[in-house]
Amino acid sequence: MENKRSCVSVRHISKSFGKHQVLEDINLDIYEGEIFGLLGPSGAGKTTLVKQLSGLDTPTSGENYIFQEKMPDLKLINRIGYMAQSDALYEELSAKENLQFFAELYGLKGTKQSQRIKEVMKLVQLLDHINKPISTYSGGMKRRLSLAIALLHEPEILILDEPTVGIDPVLRKSIWGAFYELKQQGTTLIVTTHVMDEADKCDRLGLIREGKLIAVGTPQQLKEETKTTSIEDAFLAYGGA
Numbered sequence: 001m002e003n004k005r006s007c008v009s010v011r012h013i014s015k016s017f018g019k020h021q022v023l024e025d026i027n028l029d030i031y032e033g034e035i036f037g038l039l040g041p042s043g044a045g046k047t048t049l050v051k052q053l054s055g056l057d058t059p060t061s062g063e064n065y066i067f068q069e070k071m072p073d074l075k076l077i078n079r080i081g082y083m084a085q086s087d088a089l090y091e092e093l094s095a096k097e098n099l100q101f102f103a104e105l106y107g108l109k110g111t112k113q114s115q116r117i118k119e120v121m122k123l124v125q126l127l128d129h130i131n132k133p134i135s136t137y138s139g140g141m142k143r144r145l146s147l148a149i150a151l152l153h154e155p156e157i158l159i160l161d162e163p164t165v166g167i168d169p170v171l172r173k174s175i176w177g178a179f180y181e182l183k184q185q186g187t188t189l190i191v192t193t194h195v196m197d198e199a200d201k202c203d204r205l206g207l208i209r210e211g212k213l214i215a216v217g218t219p220q221q222l223k224e225e226t227k228t229t230s231i232e233d234a235f236l237a238y239g240g241a
């Protein structure tokens, strides 16, 4: 990538829960405007890392920097959007009311608020369901609403933990279309996944296994380097079985 500017710097990050070391000396740069995928099996440490990048958790040692500021930093909260793995929604409220609640938190008010709510619901194709209570939503609809909430305040960095889990292939494609659109607008996206075909859609990937970053590169580079034809095989070749 030409003229790449790092907006996320992970420096010697380790994390332990008691005696269990979950991240081990992770070093990584993520560049402005790229879609960066963190790929690894369940329990590899992906969520633990992205939680730190979103300011929700701290490392045992090492530092994370976002826009050159050491995390966690409250100043950055408006510049980062985070979608957790499990949906944090108010079930008894409608989608609109959920969005209004989060919009208020981000200081979005009046017409700007209602406009933005409409825009994000259109993007995730839920506009027709905006007034329904969340308790009537399917799992996939809840995921899409969580995505809409993460997009509300137009963050420069969007961190998505398994964004398309429980979403059918057709909608998954349209959500990836939305990701590319955001990238075109200059947003940096960090996406965790263990779906291999999704990994291929990222600009660059970090392969993570048992808390260690075992390789970083474009999908093409990773395949070339391991002389394989799929990300799955490349992952295995790097010892990520």
Ligand SMILES: Nc1ncnc2c1ncn2[C@@H]1O[C@H](COP(=O)(O)OP(=O)(O)OP(=O)(O)O)[C@@H](O)[C@H]1O
Pocket: 017, 020, 022, 040, 041, 042, 043, 044, 045, 046, 047, 048, 049, 085, 194
């Ligand atoms: N708060 C916690 N206390 C103790 N152990 C934890 C805690 N959070 C995570 N872990 C452990 O850290 C390891 C990594 O978990 P993490 O959720 O980061 O993995 P992951 O790669 O995101 O997996 P998945 O794809 O299943 O979400 C797991 O063994 C998990 O049990």
